[in-house]
Amino acid sequence: MDQSVAIQESLAAGATCRIAVQGLLPAGHSVESRLLGLVERRGQHAIYVYTHRRMAITAEDVWLERIIPITDGFAVEEVVLDSDLHVIGSDVTVRITSADGGLTVQLPFGSQTRTFLQELSRCSAEAVGSEGVKQNGKKAAVSQSSSHDSTDRGTPRQSKLKSEVRTEQVRASRVMASNKASMLSEPKFGLRDTIVKSQLVQKEDSYTHIQNYRVFVGTYNVNGQSPTESLQPWLRCDAEPPDIYCVGFQELDLTKEAFFFNDTPKEEEWFKAVTDSLHPDAKYAKVNVKLVRLVGIMLLLYVKAELALNISEVEVETVGTGIMGRMGNKGAVAIRFKFHNTSVCIVNSHLAAHTEEYERRNQDFKDICSRMQFCQSDPNLPPLTIGKHDVILWLGDLNYRLEELDVAKVKQLVEEKAFLELCQYDQLKRQMKANAAFEGFTEGEISFQPTYKYDAGSDDWDTSEKCRVPAWCDRILWKGQRVAQLSYRSHMALKLSDHKPVSSVFDVGVKVVNEELYRKAFEEIVRSLDKLENANIPSVTLSRREIHFEDVKYMQLQVERITIRNGQVPCQFQFISKPDEETYCKEWLTANPSKGFLLSDAEITVELEVFVNKSTATRLNSGEEKLEDILVLHLVNGKDYFLSITGNYLPSCFGSPIHTLCYMREPIQDMSAESIRRLTLMPVDMSDDPAQDEKPMDIPKELWMMVDHLNRNASQQEDLFQQPGLRSEFEQIRDCLDKGMYDTFLGSNHSVAEALLLFLESLPEPVICCRFYSSCLESASNYGLSCQIISDLPACHKNVFEYLMAFLRELLKNSGKNHLDVNILASVFGGLLLRPPPGHAAPDVAAKRKAQQFIRQFLLREDHLP
Numbered sequence: 109m110d111q112s113v114a115i116q117e118s119l120a121a122g123a124t125c126r127i128a129v130q131g132l133l134p135a136g137h138s139v140e141s142r143l144l145g146l147v148e149r150r151g152q153h154a155i156y157v158y159t160h161r162r163m164a165i166t167a168e169d170v171w172l173e174r175i176i177p178i179t180d181g182f183a184v185e186e187v188v189l190d191s192d193l194h195v196i197g198s199d200v201t202v203r204i205t206s207a208d209g210g211l212t213v214q215l216p217f218g219s220q221t222r223t224f225l226q227e228l229s230r231c232s233a234e235a236v237g238s239e240g241v242k243q244n245g246k247k248a249a250v251s252q253s254s255s256h257d258s259t260d261r262g263t264p265r266q267s268k269l270k271s272e273v274r275t276e277q278v279r280a281s282r283v284m285a286s287n288k289a290s291m292l293s294e295p296k297f298g299l300r301d302t303i304v305k306s307q308l309v310q311k312e313d314s315y316t317h318i319q320n321y322r323v324f325v326g327t328y329n330v331n332g333q334s335p336t337e338s339l340q341p342w343l344r345c346d347a348e349p350p351d352i353y354c355v356g357f358q359e360l361d362l363t364k365e366a367f368f369f370n371d372t373p374k375e376e377e378w379f380k381a382v383t384d385s386l387h388p389d390a391k392y393a394k395v396n397v398k399l400v401r402l403v404g405i406m407l408l409l410y411v412k413a414e415l416a417l418n419i420s421e422v423e424v425e426t427v428g429t430g431i432m433g434r435m436g437n438k439g440a441v442a443i444r445f446k447f448h449n450t451s452v453c454i455v456n457s458h459l460a461a462h463t464e465e466y467e468r469r470n471q472d473f474k475d476i477c478s479r480m481q482f483c484q485s486d487p488n489l490p491p492l493t494i495g496k497h498d499v500i501l502w503l504g505d506l507n508y509r510l511e512e513l514d515v516a517k518v519k520q521l522v523e524e525k526a527f528l529e530l531c532q533y534d535q536l537k538r539q540m541k542a543n544a545a546f547e548g549f550t551e552g553e554i555s556f557q558p559t560y561k562y563d564a565g566s567d568d569w570d571t572s573e574k575c576r577v578p579a580w581c582d583r584i585l586w587k588g589q590r591v592a593q594l595s596y597r598s599h600m601a602l603k604l605s606d607h608k609p610v611s612s613v614f615d616v617g618v619k620v621v622n623e624e625l626y627r628k629a630f631e632e633i634v635r636s637l638d639k640l641e642n643a644n645i646p647s648v649t650l651s652r653r654e655i656h657f658e659d660v661k662y663m664q665l666q667v668e669r670i671t672i673r674n675g676q677v678p679c680q681f682q683f684i685s686k687p688d689e690e691t692y693c694k695e696w697l698t699a700n701p702s703k704g705f706l707l708s709d710a711e712i713t714v715e716l717e718v719f720v721n722k723s724t725a726t727r728l729n730s731g732e733e734k735l736e737d738i739l740v741l742h743l744v745n746g747k748d749y750f751l752s753i754t755g756n757y758l759p760s761c762f763g764s765p766i767h768t769l770c771y772m773r774e775p776i777q778d779m780s781a782e783s784i785r786r787l788t789l790m791p792v793d794m795s796d797d798p799a800q801d802e803k804p805m806d807i808p809k810e811l812w813m814m815v816d817h818l819n820r821n822a823s824q825q826e827d828l829f830q831q832p833g834l835r836s837e838f839e840q841i842r843d844c845l846d847k848g849m850y851d852t853f854l855g856s857n858h859s860v861a862e863a864l865l866l867f868l869e870s871l872p873e874p875v876i877c878c879r880f881y882s883s884c885l886e887s888a889s890n891y892g893l894s895c896q897i898i899s900d901l902p903a904c905h906k907n908v909f910e911y912l913m914a915f916l917r918e919l920l921k922n923s924g925k926n927h928l929d930v931n932i933l934a935s936v937f938g939g940l941l942l943r944p945p946p947g948h949a950a951p952d953v954a955a956k957r958k959a960q961q962f963i964r965q966f967l968l969r970e971d972h973l974p
Contacts, residue, residue, distance in 0.1 A: 115145040115156065117167035123149040125156075129224040131213040143170060144213065146227055153178040153231040155204065157211070178235045181207035184228060200225075300637065302486060302705045303678045307633045308626075315625035316449050318590060318617040321415075324350035325584050327456070327503040328602075328609035331564065332362030334374065335381035341601035342385075342609045349387035350613065352447075353410040356456030358505040360404050375406055382408055395422060395445065405441050405504075407456040421446045423482040429459070429472040431832045431862055431936075432869065438832075440476045440504070444497060449619040453497040455480070457504040460832065463577070466535045468834055469507055470545040490701030499588035499616055502549065505607065508536035509579040510558070518578050519569065522557045530558075534580060549585040552596040552612065559598050559608040567600055582610045590617025637678075646679030646746040648672050648706070657718045657755030660735060662725055662762040663866070664839055666718045670751070672741070674706035680744040681706065694737045696724045697753060718755060722870040725763025730788035731781050759784055760846050761810040762870040767792050769808035770904045775848030792873060792902050806907045810845040813853075814864045815915050822857035823918065824925035829936050833859025838866070868940040875908050877901060878945035888961040891969065898966075909941065913966045920967065934964040 112128035119125060125145045132139040143158040155176040161169040176182075187201040200221060201214045215221040326342060343355070360374040386392055393416040395409040405426075411419055421444075428439040440457035457476060460468040481491035494500060510518055510533045521530045531537050531554055539545045558578035561570040570576045584596065592615040598608045651671040660666055672681065682703035683692040692702065698717045706712060718735065720728060727733040735755030742748050759776050761769055768787040772779060822828055837855030841863045844853060853860055868875065876884060880897050887893035898909055916933050923929060938959035944951060951959065 111143055111160075112145060114160070114166055114170050115143065115147070115158065118158075118170055118172065119147065120149075123147055127220075127224050127227055129215055129220055131215045133211060133213055139214070142173070142213065144224070146224065146231065148231075153235065155228075176204060176206050176208065176210070178228075178232050179207065180235075181205070182232055182235065184225070184232065187212060302489070302680060303637060303707065304630070304633055305486070306705060306707060307637075308629060311629045311633070312449065312619065315622050315629045316619040317622060319448075319620045320615045320617055321351040321447070322348065322594075323352045323354065323501070323614045323616050324611065325354045325356075325454075325501055325503055325614065326609060326611040327356045327358070327505070327582050327584060329358040329458075329505040329560075329582060329605060329607040330378070331359050331605040331607065332374075333564070333604045334377050335604075337602060337604055339381050339385035339602070342599040342611060343382065344385055344387050345599070345611070346387075346595075346613065349390035349412075351412050351415060353382075353386060353392065353408070354454050354501060354503065355382050355408040355410075356503045357406045358404060358456075358458040360406055362404075378406065379408060386410060395419060395443065405439065405456055405458055407441050407443060407454065409443055409454065411447075415447075418448050419445055421451075421485055425480050425482055427476045427479045429475050429832065431830060432865055438472065440480065442480055442482075442494065444482045444492065447618055449621050450499060450616075451492075451497040452499045452501070452616075453482075453494050455494060455500070455502045455504070457502065457506065459505070459507045461507050462831075463509040463511060463535075463579075465831075466508060466511075466539060468832060469535075470539055471835060473545045490704055497588070498619075499591060500549075500586065501614075502546070502585045502587075503583070503610075505581050506536060506583045507581050508534065508539070508583070509581070510577055511535055513577070515575055515577050518558075522578060525557075527554050527557070536580075536583060546585060549587045550591075551583065551585045552593040554580060554596065556596075556598040556610075559610055561606045562603075562608065564606050565603050567603065570606070582607055584610060584612040586614065591615075644675070644677050646677040646743045647675045648679065648681070648741075648743065648746075648749070649675075650741075650749060650751070653750065654752045655716055655754070657735060657753075660718055660720060660755050660757045661839070662720055662758075662760040662842060662870075664719075666755075668716045670714050670716065671711055672706065672714060673711040674709060676708050678707050679705065679746060682742050682744075684740050684742040684748075686738065686740055693739060693753075694724075694733075696720050696728070696735070697737055697739075699739065716753065720757060720763075722763060725760060725870060726765070726788065726872040728757045729759045729764055729776075729784060731785045732789075758846070760842060761808065762842060762867055763872065764788060765792065765872055766808060766875070766908055767804065767902065767904045769810060770804035770806070771802060772808075773805070775846060777846045778848065792877070792905070804904060807904070807911050808908070811864075811867065811908065811911075813845060814841075814860055814867065815911065817853055817860050818857065818864070819915060819918065822861065822926075823922045825857045825861075826925070826927055828857065828919070828926055828928060829861050829865065830932065831858045833862040838863050865936070865940060868937075873905075874943040875905055875912070875941040877905060878943060881942060881944050881948070884942055884962050885955060885958040888958040888965075891965045894962060894965055912937070912941070916967055930964055930967045931960070934960045934967060938963045 111130060112125045115125040115128050125147050128143055128145040130141060130143055133142050141160065143160045145156040145158065147154055147156045155178070156172060157174045157176065158170040159173050160171070183205050185203045185205070187203050199214050199216050201212065202225070203212045204210050215224070324343070324346075328342070343353070357378055360378060383394070391413040392410040393413045395411060423445070424441070424443050426439065426441045430438045438458050438460060440455050442453060442455040444451065444453040446452070455476065457472070459472040477494050480494050482493075483491055510530065513521075513530075513533050518530065521527075536546070536551075540547070540549065540551075558580050560579050560581040561576040562568060563571055569578060582598075586593070594613045594615060596610075596612045598610050600608055602609055649672075651673075655668045655670065657666050657668065680703075683699050685692045693699065696718055698719070700715045700717060701712075704712060716739075724733070728735070735753070735757050737753040739751040739753060740748050741751065759779075759781075761776050764772075764776065765788060768784075768790065769776075771787050771790075776784065818825075818828070833856055837859035840854045841860060843849070855863070876898070880900070883897055884894065887897060898906060901909065916937065919926060919928055920930060920933070935956075939951070939956065942959045942962060944955075
């Protein structure tokens with residue numbers, strides 16, 4: 109949440125809060141939270157320090173405590189805390205001093221802190237010169253000239269042994285030991301710097317040599333257990349200590365609290381257990397990986413302390429692949445960084461469960477690859493995907509199973525150690541061979557018995573009622589050149605989980621820079637670039653300028669491609685916003701990449717993606733908006749090019765209001781555009797008007813179709829509303845609903861269930877109208893008041909609510925088979941039926957719990973509403 113808004117509201121006229129960050133101040137044996145705002149007034153800058161409420165939304169939530177002017181005597185210095193374990197990429201502690209005093213504050217790791225400190229560095233350089241900004245206790249050089257001028261000077265690359273880092277030249281690999289070290293003197297990037305950097309990458313072989321480093325990779329699904337046994341048999345099993353540890357966990361916490369509210373104490377327990385079990389013959393620094401959403405998945409990265417200075421450009425991202433793309437503990441957390449001059453990406457994933465769901469696992473893999481994007485240090489460059497790295501290490505509970513064999517046959521082959529024969533029935537091996545998943549990845553030979561499923565606390569195969577077929581769920585794969593696997597094994601000594609941990613040790617060839625050769629390459633590039641400059645203005649050729657998207661459907665991606673070919677002058681391009689518009693394109697359109705640069709005679713393919721979701725569907729359904737846009741492609745120091753984007757959207761019940769659908773007796777795609785527009789724009793309260801000639805249906809027919817299907821076919825379905833369906837099946841279900849093909853749904857029960865949730869999420873006005881949101885939270889523990897709120901809903905909304913509650917109560921009657929409980933259903937449906945109004949702050953954990961409690965009342969009681 110942008111808390112600078114609250115600060116801005118508190119300021120006098122003429123003052124502007126440019127950016128704000130929340131930090132922690134030491135207060136005795138505890139810490140206190142403060143908001144720090146960088147404020148500009150009449151050309152002067154200062155840091156405004158505020159005490160604040162937990163959720164600072166308006167001026168009433170913040171109280172000004174002090175002002176630190178950025179004038180003579182102002183300085184910012186990073187504080188290096190004493191610790192046995194150095195943390196790379198962790199929260200940064202800085203000491204801010206001025207003539208009026210100072211403060212020490214801990215700021216959170218991430219892009220907001222990085223931007224705040226960059227802005228602070230720039231403002232302080234303007235006010236007091238570069239001498240006022242310090243880094244790691246030493247003054248850091250902050251260039252006040254443009255990147256163009258600094259490159260002209262051709263300053264040689266600095267040795268990595270020096271603690272001061274100059275910003276006068278572009279670097280193929282920054283020497284910072286961590287992102288926090290680079291925050292205080294972030295270099296500026298211009299077109300010239302970007303071109304130099306690109307050409308340095310092309311000439312990389314001329315100034316680097318390959319040096320091998322040993323990397324340990326481990327994965328462990330801990331089944332929600334705490335670490336009650338030493339991890340040394342897993343992490344300390346070799347005589348030689350590795351240079352890098354990559355340790356991944358899945359299912360850290362299986363409690364309902366963790367599942368729905370993303371909060372668990374287990375992370376610290378396992379972090380300590382790993383740290384205590386690292387190889388004793390080396391001292392390690394931890395590269396920090398903060399978990400944003402996927403509390404069940406944790407990735408820890410350690411590097412030998414003497415190699416820490418060679419780690420740079422650390423970025424962390426997560427992707428959820430649970431139901432509706434976010435719920436649950438399935439998905440991936442990844443970290444990317446540069447080690448010397450080699451880019452590395454490590455992915456820890458937990459894919460969909462159950463033997464028959466291999467297609468869902470394939471889809472999870474593709475979703476992670478397409479949605480995982482890392483910001484680059486150069487803002488002129490597009491985000492990096494997983495595939496854009498020199499080395500990729502992928503670990504986790506991939507959940508692929510053995511198929512076509514029964515339990516007895518699998519156990520027999522395991523007893524015979526016939527692992528090569530058993531691998532022929534392994535789903536992952538088959539899917540990789542068919543190029544359906546993990547294309548281009550390699551897995552070593554499996555010479556250990558399946559790692560799942562065991563009775564916890566033993567080495568005995570699963571003796572539960574389900575008697576799972578053993579499988580190699582836990583895997584480690586890699587992609588990239590100069591990667592050699594030295595070992596691949598499981599560790600039977602650890603017994604606390606129903607999985608066994610797996611490890612692999614690799615020799616990875618890393619590109620190490622020769623400083624003298626780098627300097628020669630750099631100077632050669634600068635000289636050649638000087639000859640090109642001012643020769644011509646840049647110009648490009650586009651493969652086409654008119655792009656049409658045919659029959660666009662709800663939540664179904666369409667992609668068209670154009671090629672940009674450059675002329676003789678290196679150029680930087682970017683799609684820019686048109687006058688009076690905030691973004692370069694409409695919300696349903698994306699250009700990938702949206703910016704970049706091209707060397708002479710180079711070309712790049714830009715993918716134009718159209719994707720209609722809940723945010724844009726309603727206006728497209730009604731015809732208020734059309735699939736039409738103009739993209740402006742701007743060349744720095746060159747001209748603009750215009751691209752015409754058109755398309756036709758097929759209206760859908762997804763994104764249509766409840767009362768609109770109640771009036772639609774025909775399938776939406778059989779209705780005229782004018783009829784859809786009239787019904788969509790009709791106010792919801794008019795649907796209760798008895799003077800209306802046409803009487804609406806009690807509930808939308810599309811909702812009835814999905815619920816009726818689930819009621820007849822899925823009342824005993826295990827993991828309903830918790831396991832995702834297949835995207836291809838959702839598309840079939842959507843088409844059936846929109847075209848009136850109501851005879852049968854082709855999808856699985858999970859796909860129909862997810863379609864129902866997506867339908868409820870897409871409603872522009874939720875089932876419980878937004879205006880009742882606050883009242884519902886306030887009455888979450890008063891059933892009488894809650895019933896009164898429901899009775900005040902418009903008739904069609906009230907009918908839908910009662911219908912859904914009756915359906916969910918029926919499901920709970922089969923909880924012995926489907927394993928649903930009232931808390932699961934209340935949590936899933938609470939956030940869909942009860943949503944805050946537009947502009948309202950996103951619900952925090954307390955609000956989510958109240959929404960759950962509100963719905964829970966109606967699932968436990970069958971009283972007739974008034």
